[in-house]
Amino acid sequence: MDWEKRSGATFEADKTNVIHFPCCDPKVDKTPALVKGRPVQPKDCVKILGVMMDSKLKYRQHTAYAASKGLEAAMELKRFKGLSAATARQLFTATVIPTVDYASNVWMHACKDKLIGPVNRVQRTGAQEIVGTYLTVATSVAEA
Incomplete structure (x- = not known):
């Protein structure tokens, strides 16, 4: 050394x-x-500055980790009742998005459709909580 x-x-x-x-x-x-x-x-996988890097640079572990943390934060929004849509959106933007989006310029390029599904689930959960829709409402309608 x-x-x-x-x-x-x-x-x-x-x-x-x-x-x-x-x-x-x-x-x-x-x-x-x-x-x-x-x-x-x-x-085979190490955490460097908060990003879980694997030897093939596929970032599967990091994508799953970011999605689970983001979903956990999005589910916390359900605990707040009676929030206006603007306040719920501000909370989502301030708490959930940074959790999922951290260092995404490093790992997002390696994501395929199968890996990005859990991240989309976070977006869907957040949209449903902001708008206050039922679980059966289509994602495109909740995001609109």
Whole structure:
């Protein structure tokens, strides 16, 4: 860790994760890296600055995590009764959207239709709560 000494940075072996991003070869070297004399096993998925990155950069775990946190926040809006649509929308915009949208410019490009379904469910739940519609109302009607 020559760079550590030159830059003045410090690394803790307990807090260090190793992940390989192979270019073409799907076989990944599972040899542990040594950090301050301690072996650190490579992982398939690590959390870096709040984004869960996997070795194939598909972001499946992060998409599921963001959608579950967003749905949890959207369901909290149901607890508030008697809010005007403007207030409910402001709460949705201030609490739910940042939860789902965090670092989306990093991971959204890798999302396919199947992965984006849970994120759309968050949007549908929020739209239903803002407008106050029944569960059977079409998403396009609730969003309009």
